[in-house]
Amino acid sequence: MIPPRRLAYLCSDPGIQADGHKGASVHFRELARALRDRGAELTPVMARGGRDAQRRLPGVRIAGTSSGEGVERELRALASSSAQLDALLAAGPHDAVYERLSLFGVAGLAYAAPRKLPFAVEVNAPLWEEAERYRGLGLPRAARALAREVLDAATVVFCVSHALARALAQDGVDDGKLAVLGNGVRLAAFDTAPVARRPAALRDKPVLLFVGSLKPWHGLRFLCEAFAAARRSRPLGLWIVGDGPEREVVAALAARFPDDVVVQGAVAHEDVPAIHRAADVVVAPYGDDAPGYFSPLKVVEAIASRRRLLASRVPAVCEAIGDAPGVVLHAPDDAGGFARALDEQLAALAATGPELEDSAFRRSLGWSERAAVVLERLGPPVRALRGTSAG
Known part of the structure; x- marks a missing residue:
C-alpha cells in the first residue's frame, strides 16, 4: 500500500467549529490527529475557526462564511x-x-475532479433530510443534487453506520464505494x-453518568422519570x-433532588475521560425517536x-457496542426495563467494582485504527495515480 503523503482534509459546515466541543468538532480534530500520527501531511480547511483553532487543530486554514438565514x-x-478551493x-x-460531507459544500470535488485525485467523502447523516425536518431548506432540490454530485464523484464514501450505508445505497449511491x-x-x-x-452531593453512593448534549432524542425526560423512580428504593446519584x-x-430534577442529582453543564472534551473515571455506570437512554443512522x-x-454502560436498545447502540x-x-x-437493567448493573458493580477489564473490542475503537482504514482505502487509487503520472 502507498498511502497519500499529502492529504487535503476539508469541512465546509459552518456549524462545525475547529475549536468546538460538540461531537462533530471532536470527530474532525481527532481523525486529523490520527491521520498525522499515521504519517499523513495534512492540510485541514474549515469554514469556521474560533479563538483556539490553531492550538486545537494545528495548521487549520479558515475559509468562507455562511452567515445569514434561509436561502x-x-x-x-x-x-x-x-x-475553500483557494x-x-x-x-x-x-x-x-478527504471531505466531510456538508450541504452546499463542493470545494473538495472542485479541487479533486480536474486533477483526477482520489476523493474520500465522510457522511455522518442524510444531511438534506435532517435540514428539511429540523431547520428547513430554502433550496432543497439544489441541496440534494449537490450532495449527490459529490457522492457520485467520490472514490470512497465512509458512512458512520451500516444503516446509513444502506440508506445511501437505496438512494442510488454505488454500494461498491461505500464503507x-x-x-x-x-x-x-x-x-x-x-x-x-466527584461533586460533594454524589459521594458515598453509586453514580450514574450522562455526558453529552441535552437533545430531546437523547432521552433526558425518560432518564429523569426513571431515575426519580429508581432512587426511591436505593442510594443513587445522577x-x-x-x-x-x-x-x-x-435542572428541574436537580432542584427536586439536590442531594442526588448534579447538573454540571458543558465541559471541554479533554475533561471527559476524567469524569468518566469518576463514575460507576454510564447511561445512554436514547428514545424510540432516535435516528437509526448515527454513531453514538x-x-x-x-x-x-x-x-459499565446502561443503554437503550436502539439500532445505533446495538451496532456500536x-x-x-x-x-x-x-x-x-x-421504565421497568430500565429498573431491571439498573439492578443488574448495580449488582455487578458491588461484586467487581467499577472498572472493567480491557478488551479487544475496546482496543479496536481507537482513532488510529480508523485512520489506518482511511489511508488503506486511499492507497490503491493513489498508487494508480502515481503510476499514471510516472508513465
Whole structure:
C-alpha cells in the first residue's frame, strides 16, 4: 500500500467549529490527529475557526462564511466553496482529498475532479433530510443534487453506520464505494486520565453518568422519570454533564433532588475521560425517536472508559457496542426495563467494582485504527495515480 503523503482534509459546515466541543468538532480534530500520527501531511480547511483553532487543530486554514438565514445562508455556503478551493490551491499540491460531507459544500470535488485525485467523502447523516425536518431548506432540490454530485464523484464514501450505508445505497449511491467507519476515540486519553473529583452531593453512593448534549432524542425526560423512580428504593446519584435544549428538564430534577442529582453543564472534551473515571455506570437512554443512522459517541466513550454502560436498545447502540463487556440494554422508554437493567448493573458493580477489564473490542475503537482504514482505502487509487503520472 502507498498511502497519500499529502492529504487535503476539508469541512465546509459552518456549524462545525475547529475549536468546538460538540461531537462533530471532536470527530474532525481527532481523525486529523490520527491521520498525522499515521504519517499523513495534512492540510485541514474549515469554514469556521474560533479563538483556539490553531492550538486545537494545528495548521487549520479558515475559509468562507455562511452567515445569514434561509436561502441567503445556503447561497453564502455555496459561495464559500470558492474561498475553500483557494485555500486548497494555496496549500497544494495534494495526493488525495478527504471531505466531510456538508450541504452546499463542493470545494473538495472542485479541487479533486480536474486533477483526477482520489476523493474520500465522510457522511455522518442524510444531511438534506435532517435540514428539511429540523431547520428547513430554502433550496432543497439544489441541496440534494449537490450532495449527490459529490457522492457520485467520490472514490470512497465512509458512512458512520451500516444503516446509513444502506440508506445511501437505496438512494442510488454505488454500494461498491461505500464503507462503514464509525466514531472512534483517543484511547490514550482514557488510559492516562486522572479520576475527576466527584461533586460533594454524589459521594458515598453509586453514580450514574450522562455526558453529552441535552437533545430531546437523547432521552433526558425518560432518564429523569426513571431515575426519580429508581432512587426511591436505593442510594443513587445522577451526574449530568452537558448543555442543550433539555437543560430546563434536568435542572428541574436537580432542584427536586439536590442531594442526588448534579447538573454540571458543558465541559471541554479533554475533561471527559476524567469524569468518566469518576463514575460507576454510564447511561445512554436514547428514545424510540432516535435516528437509526448515527454513531453514538457517548457509547464509544463509555466503552473506552472501561465503565459499565446502561443503554437503550436502539439500532445505533446495538451496532456500536459490538461484543463490549459490561453493557446492559433495556427497551427504549421502558421504565421497568430500565429498573431491571439498573439492578443488574448495580449488582455487578458491588461484586467487581467499577472498572472493567480491557478488551479487544475496546482496543479496536481507537482513532488510529480508523485512520489506518482511511489511508488503506486511499492507497490503491493513489498508487494508480502515481503510476499514471510516472508513465
